[in-house]
Amino acid sequence: MTRYDSLLASVGGTPLVGLPRLSAPFNADGRPQVRIWAKLEDRNPTGSIKDRPALRMIEEAEKSGLLTPGCTILEPTSGNTGISIAMAATLKGYRTVFVMPENTSEERRQLLRMWGAEIVSSPAAGGSNEAVRVAKQIAAEHPDWVMLYQYGNDANALAHEEGTGPEILADLPSITHFVAGLGTTGTLMGVGRFFRKAKAEVRIVAAEPRYGELVYGLRNLDEGFVPELYDADLIDSRFSVGPRDAVRRVRELLELEGIFAGISTGAILHAALGQAAKVAKAGEGADIAFVVADGGWKYLSTGAYEGTIDEAEDRLEGQLWA
Amino acid sequence: MAIEVRIPTILRTYTGGEKAVNADGANLHALIDALDASHPGIKGRLLEDNGDLRRFVNIYINDEDVRFIGSLDAELSDGDQVVILPAVAGGAR
Known part of the structure; x- marks a missing residue:
């Protein structure tokens, strides 16, 4: 089809x-x-495999009532997951904030901005680990924001299993x-x-x-x-x-x-x-x-x-x- | 027998700043013991007190993660390259 x-x-x-x-x-x-x-x-x-887990994580969060209209989604990402979430969020009406290591390519940043996302940069040293740490910190300061957390979200793996x-x-x-x-x-x-x-x-x-x-x-x-x-x-x-x-x-x-x-x-x-x-x-x-x-x-x-x-x-x- | 062991930045205090050192050993266990003999203390940073590989330490023999090829019993031959790296979230897209 x-x-x-x-x-x-x-x-x-x-x-x-x-x-x-x-x-x-x-x-x-x-x-x-x-x-x-x-x-x-x-x-x-x-344009990436991340559309699968991003969409599935959002759908599962909607089903469980965690994600409701107008919510802000926060996610540590070095690019593709953010781009996928931002696309889905645009169509579904969510605001997005992504924590990205500062040493990721400019194309990824531009794409995220085009889809209306806000970007918080994390230090280059430590790569994605550092982005995860910073995102967890921001999540603690904004308890009403929803962090889908691709590293620990079963819906990520489920998208591929199914x-x-x-x-x-x-x-x-x-x-x-x-x-x-x-x-x-x-x-x-x-x-x-x-x-x-x-x-x-x-x-x-x-x-x-x-x-x-x-x-x-x-x-x-x-x-x-x-x-x-x-x-x-x-x-x-x-x-x-x-x-x-x-x-x-x-x-x-x-x-x-x-x-x-x-x-x-x-x-x-x-x-x-x-x-x-x-x-x-x-x-x-x-x-x-x-x-x-x-x-x-x-x-x-x-x-x-x-x-x-x-x-x-x-x-x-x-x-x-x- | 000479096996090159690449040392991550954080452990170079044990190797006098050297990025790579040579060591001998028929398997990874023996290699780490030999490494510790010439660079005292490094073993304690790689292994738990019970002798297991520490959770956030990854060791590769010729690019293959040793946890899938026998862990500390993984065999070594002359010319093999061993890389020690801290666990990071790789390719987290």
């Missing part, structure tokens, strides 16, 4: 596309096929691996939970962005942050991917398959290709589905798409690129 009653009704139902050129090196003659598939979440209304996961299985019943980025952990927790029930042999693989030292800063090891949603039992392996590999892969995705994705998708693809290599080495076949979390448009100003990989890596130092 391609006709919807409103933009909000069109969230999800994204295409799953095969990547024959990226899969080719793993397919020697006569071997079982290794195929890599991209779930194009940039095809959602605001949406993303079933869509992928319906399109690719032979799936063997699912690979996604690890941020709030909502995608991996939701899709992981779905596959544990629906097809338990599917391997759930997490790709975690590894930033430059400036982002980790002098973070105290005793005050780290693990999202409340995170359950390690729903994941089979977890990889840390640095900016160099992320940039290299995001460029390969464009050059070989024509897909223009955001930098975090490069990290996810890197982990997916690692799984493909492992399977091919063992002489097995696989159908590996990974998430294209968003398009590259919002990251052009980071400099990741121009010049050499070395230059791009240098430019990303200190930036939150996922």
Whole structure:
């Protein structure tokens, strides 16, 4: 179906596309096929996977009576979740305030402002952890504001358990691996939970962005942050991917398959290709589905798409690129 | 055997400011013991008193989170790279 009653009704139902050129090196003659598939979440209304959890969190909050007309929504976000919430809030009549690390791309800030959101900047050092801390502080000062809190809101994972996961299985019943980025952990927790029930042999693989030292800063090891949603039992392996590999892969995705994705998708693809290599080495076949979390448009100003990989890596130092 | 261990900023007080140090060990347990022998005190920042990896400490062997490959029993070979990082909310979009 391609006709919807409103933009909000069109969230999800994204295409799953095969990547024959990226899969080719793993397919020697006569071997079982290794195929890599991209779930194009940039095809959602605001251009990212976050439309799914944002809409679901708002709907659940409305159902429970937490969110009522005219309410102010407060959320720590490095961009996409904020953009998704802001779009839905515009259509539903809520005011929005977002806490964002100051080292996020300018495109994201402009988009948020266009959707009428107010932005509070949090210090660059500590990245999203710091945004969460500041948002919690503001929430305490404004008890009437509603913080959906994507890191601990079950509706975040539920959007993927009931949406993303079933869509992928319906399109690719032979799936063997699912690979996604690890941020709030909502995608991996939701899709992981779905596959544990629906097809338990599917391997759930997490790709975690590894930033430059400036982002980790002098973070105290005793005050780290693990999202409340995170359950390690729903994941089979977890990889840390640095900016160099992320940039290299995001460029390969464009050059070989024509897909223009955001930098975090490069990290996810890197982990997916690692799984493909492992399977091919063992002489097995696989159908590996990974998430294209968003398009590259919002990251052009980071400099990741121009010049050499070395230059791009240098430019990303200190930036939150996922 | 030489394994490169990358040290986060917060722990460089133990390594004289070095960003990366070399250590030996057939598994992560042995490596951390060796690390502590040359940089006394660092083990206490990585492990709980009961010997488990601290909750907010992430250790990766060749980019893979050790919690999924045997944790402290994860095996090491010559040329492996170990990265120690504080847990942060990555990619929180």
